[in-house]
Amino acid sequence: MNRRQIPLLRESLTLVGFVILNITLICAFTFYPLIQGIQLSLYQWDFISPFKIFVGARNYVRMFGDRTFWQIMRNTFVFTFSTVSLTVLCAFGLALLLSLPLRGREWTRGVVFLPTLLSGAAIALVFNYILDDRYGMLTQFLHIFNIKSPSFYTDPFWAMAGIVVTMVWKQAGYGAVILIAGLQGIDHTLYEAAAIDGAGRRARLWYITIPSLAPMLLFVVVTGILGAFQSFDIIKVMTNGGPINATNVLVYNLYERGFVNFEAGPAGVLTVVIFVIMLVLTILQLQVGARNNAV
């Protein structure tokens, strides 16, 4: 071994020593489970029995032939789409409002952001109480006008609406903070130049603010999709996926198949399905992001 290689070897050993624990944990609990999930999806197993029965693709065939599965896919789409679109709209409005030179706006930004940090299970309980159709805040409020509150526990539409509203209330502040940072980054001379050219308020919004914010908006949309897609605590506490599967989404179904019904095979299939969807979304995001940077 010559003289040059000794420091190089030492540097390499330092690198390995410094990263080994981090990388090992990430491999053991992030990458290995993906392989394990694929493996589980090919077997019939109840998590307890010492024997797993190999069934090949049968779990997949059964899952994709099941009407409930497609209802769950549809629910996931409806939930994600409505949550994300409402969240982005609210976040955008909040960001515009809280970028105005108003007294107390810093404090308000804090208030708006706070729900993002709170426990989803706790928030779900608070909204359960608010939406309680006998004694909740909404019922009490509507009572003043002699209107009956819709039932969020038994009506499929209102059950979905209830969890969407809760999600939007919890997530909008996160998007707002990011969009506020984005608004601060816009070059002010653009607005001045546009004002000289006679652009009105609406024109400035459409032709300067929104295009300049595009990367941030994309970020908020993508994190919103990933967040909504993964939300579990709010659904578990508020609706338990009901009534009659009306709010059963992929991640909730994964929990149900795995830890209520103890069906490892279908749970493995769902693991693979969710991962593939997430992967496609991430790749799409990277491609759109790259195109934005290229322009």
Added chain:
Amino acid sequence: MPSNTRPRISLPQILAYIAMAIVIILVGLPLIWMLFASFKQTDEIYRMPGTFFPEQPTLMNYPAAWNAVPFGRYFANSVITTVVATASKMILALFCAYALVYTKAPKWLKDGAFLLIVAALMVPGQVVIVPNYVTMSMLHWADSYQGIILPNAATAFGTFLLRQYCLGLPYEVVEAAEIDGASHWQRLWLVIMPMAQPALVTVGLFAVVSEWNDFLWPLIITNTNEMRTLPIGLYRLYQTEGLQNWGIIMAGTVFVVAPIVLLFVRSQKFIIEGIAAGAVRG
């Protein structure tokens, strides 16, 4: 020209202030409702028409909630898992980020390690629960602290954030320390850690919030009161009290939410700046 010293408030400004007030009410109301209900007596909660402000405030719901389920134990479990997982995440991420930026190991080795981190960013935590549960029960670690903590003991996101932050630090300082004969260990603790503190604090705060609120993983990995964490315990309280006593349930909710609210009040600037920085860079 005599200028008007009093700033004049225009109509759009008034509208903006009204909008801001509405925002504060919409966001704050659920939390106020929770807090007020926790001070209401049972018969006041189940009255039509009801009240908004508690008429005869009582503190009774708090001890009632605390004793209905073993909240003391849940609290301890939440503190233990949150502190250990957060400390582990911060230390492992700092070491990893330092090594990826400052060691002179061959490029393929550093790039390979970094690629693993970036790839892990794309795997969402909820996807891997079923296989991780199988692993943990094979190791007989279901319903144990290591079972709750280990899958959350490392953070790809935090490592990524710290690495990006280190890349933005002046490299000369580390070089100067190296010329002075400081080892990697010394450079990491005495030079980089103080300089990377803002990013490190952000990683820590994110970890605290996500551990404290984590619901799905502790729900499946714990099955006794000795191991349950606060959010799971709160859910148990809800199941035992059912729809019978919202006052007690809201008091339990305050137990879970209050520590995070206090943390936020103390470190609001760090959290909000950290979020914005993460988005700008990511």
